[in-house]
Amino acid sequence: MIYFCPSPIGNLKDITLRTLEVLKSVDYVACEDTRIGGKLLKHFEIEKKLIQYQKFNEIKQSEKLVELAKKSDIALITDAGMPGISDPGAILVKRLIEENIEFTVLPGPNAALTALVASGLDTEHFYFYGFLDSREGKREKELESLKSLRSSIIFYEAPHRIIKTLKSIEKILGDRKISLSRELTKIYEETLRGKVSEILEGQIKEKGEFVIVVEGSKEEEVFTLDIKEELRKLIDEGMTNSQAVKEVADKFNLKKNAVYKESLDL
Secondary structure, eight states: OEEEOOBOSSOGGGSOHHHHHHHHHOSEEEESSHHHHHHHHHHTTOOOEEEEOOTTTHHHHHHHHHHHHTTSOEEEEOSSBOTTSSSTTHHHHHHHHHTTOOEEEOOOOOHHHHHHHHHOSOOSSEEEEEEOOSSHHHHHHHHHHHTTOOSEEEEEEOGGGHHHHHHHHHHHHOSOEEEEEESTTSTTOEEEEEEHHHHHHSOOOOOSOEEEEEOOOOOOOOOOOOHHHHHHHHHHTTOOHHHHHHHHHHHTTOOHHHHHHHHTTO
């Protein structure tokens, strides 16, 4: 069995009782960074054999863990948060499914959802994107593809790129409301809220990992309707003229007289 165990994103008290039970019971713990993973285990007085599992060796180590899981119990943790979400783990899940090997994903700390709730923006519908490309051109193309989304959008960003990314967001998505969270659950946790321009004008401490939540597009969708074309489709399908008029009027909430006048030109 392999257990995917979320680790605290800052405050070690956020680890779940279930995760602690799993870490104590398994034969091995696979860590993104054995130094950070070892520190976490030491804090809770847990001694286990550690295996390094990071993005640079993820494919090779996935094969190793798949074989090991056939005879041992393994817990997979990352440096912070949920394995597989902008962290190693997704490739291993795919391999386990292919090999029909049992695995369990435990719930726990997640920076994206924590920042979303704290943002004050729409939580009913949201889109998690993760890290944007570090190159300006690629980054702006990615943002262009997200421009029309009407749901909140969540990004992760490193401290040394935060200013450039915010400027790209303002340029491509416009001066929208955003929430900027850093050092979540830690002593110096901070969340800034306002329009992108307001955040950029203020003082941003370029320290710690950032979560950016951007409000969805507020632009009205342009909807054009070709009434004659809609009528023609229905008539070609076998409807009479009067049936087609009623159908189009009901479907698009139009006045029957207006639709009927359009039908006279067919």
